[in-house]
Amino acid sequence: MKKYLSINSLIPSFNKKLNIPGDKSLSIRWILLASKALGKSRVFNLLESEDVMNAIISMRKLGVKIIKKKKYYEVNGVGLNGFEHKDNIIINAGNSGTFARLLCGALAGDVKNVKIVGDNSLSKRDFSRVVKPLKLFGINIKTRRDKLPVIVKGSKYLRPIYYKEEKGSAQVKSAILLASLSAPGQTVIKTKPSRTHTEIMIKNCLKIPIKLKKNKSFDIIKINGQQHFKGFDYEIPGDISSAAFFIVLTILANKSRLIIKNVNFNKSRVGIFEILKKMKAKIKVSNLRNYRGERLADILVKSSKNLKGIKCPRSLNTKSIDEFLIIFLACAKAKGVSEFTGIKELRQKESDRLKIAAKFLKSIGIKVDEKFDSLKIYGNPDISLKKTIIVKNFLKDHRVFMMSCVAALTLGGCFKIYDKSSINSSFPNFLVLLKKLGAKIK
Numbered sequence: 001m002k003k004y005l006s007i008n009s010l011i012p013s014f015n016k017k018l019n020i021p022g023d024k025s026l027s028i029r030w031i032l033l034a035s036k037a038l039g040k041s042r043v044f045n046l047l048e049s050e051d052v053m054n055a056i057i058s059m060r061k062l063g064v065k066i067i068k069k070k071k072y073y074e075v076n077g078v079g080l081n082g083f084e085h086k087d088n089i090i091i092n093a094g095n096s097g098t099f100a101r102l103l104c105g106a107l108a109g110d111v112k113n114v115k116i117v118g119d120n121s122l123s124k125r126d127f128s129r130v131v132k133p134l135k136l137f138g139i140n141i142k143t144r145r146d147k148l149p150v151i152v153k154g155s156k157y158l159r160p161i162y163y164k165e166e167k168g169s170a171q172v173k174s175a176i177l178l179a180s181l182s183a184p185g186q187t188v189i190k191t192k193p194s195r196t197h198t199e200i201m202i203k204n205c206l207k208i209p210i211k212l213k214k215n216k217s218f219d220i221i222k223i224n225g226q227q228h229f230k231g232f233d234y235e236i237p238g239d240i241s242s243a244a245f246f247i248v249l250t251i252l253a254n255k256s257r258l259i260i261k262n263v264n265f266n267k268s269r270v271g272i273f274e275i276l277k278k279m280k281a282k283i284k285v286s287n288l289r290n291y292r293g294e295r296l297a298d299i300l301v302k303s304s305k306n307l308k309g310i311k312c313p314r315s316l317n318t319k320s321i322d323e324f325l326i327i328f329l330a331c332a333k334a335k336g337v338s339e340f341t342g343i344k345e346l347r348q349k350e351s352d353r354l355k356i357a358a359k360f361l362k363s364i365g366i367k368v369d370e371k372f373d374s375l376k377i378y379g380n381p382d383i384s385l386k387k388t389i390i391v392k393n394f395l396k397d398h399r400v401f402m403m404s405c406v407a408a409l410t411l412g413g414c415f416k417i418y419d420k421s422s423i424n425s426s427f428p429n430f431l432v433l434l435k436k437l438g439a440k441i442k
């Protein structure tokens, strides 16, 4: 079998409607919280990707019964500290930093040893960021030089903590919140803003009193632990991080139009929308509505030939953290220089996305200026490739693969893109949807 995927022609004009698969962050949070609930929970439109399936397999290993029905998944929650398993079990989190880090917190009240391992990419990522706060609760947690494998042994004698989270990491905030559920008394987190799904689910679905206050540059969260909660049904909205690839595809394609329905449009996730708007892209949201504290919307996007470069405000960084790769591609085709600062966290993702983005953009003839914490992109609206571009060695980062496909379908040239299987971690039907819009992919 061919090891790479070939794209040798531009996507023809399209005018379509799409539904995007369920949000990965919400899918993983639902599995963890439903497992800790008392009794049954059901979820519709769960993302059926490898990251989420690994979460399901792992929770089953911890003694949680999870059944796939025709239209939904059902979890039989075991209660706050009810995981049951042998000592020293091994959990494989695969590629998922979110699941691995949140699980560290969810194991707070589990007094047996659990070893967490992961794939090549996850094994290179930092875990000290969750180890530091979780130790303060009284959880015994060890790493190999701040990386996987992580061994977690929770405690019956947890204490609540006060923690200042300064990275703007939702994974760190959420690991703390999950641990706080098992600790007596009030945990307080002062955190740089990041995606708010965990606190929203705790407040609106678990009905646990949680106080959320926004200050100028920090959010304050106060939560009282050791409160049991009942199972809850949920329907996962579409993932804006997956929709992002189709939004930019449409903008860069010729005379095309796309409607994406039922996307999670949580304010902490809409950086891409704000950035593309500033770049003068034709993008509109409608039908804004509330679902259990989350904001949902439909998105209409059209091709535009007059994109402008952007000096991206730092305040949009955490709001678009997973979308930067595809935003950089839009900047490559915009008029003028685009500048992004304070983005070193991109080096901590499934791969070093800052380095890979710079390398990729250079390979398609775009001038860039890469620094440790910033990137300048000298856009070229007339870019039209003729040569062969090979994309490989990106640690099987799903988002690098998808960004490369969008580039191939909108910029010309002959692309050979390796590691197609990487899309399974977040978006298994990505290529099916591209073909539905008319893309020719071999």
Ligand code: S3P
Residues within 6 Å of the ligand: 024, 025, 098, 168, 169, 170, 171, 172, 174, 194, 195, 321, 322, 345
């Ligand atoms: C996620 C948070 C982000 C994001 C990741 C998913 C989450 O990571 O990059 O893909 O679901 O909480 P950080 O919060 O660590 O930046």
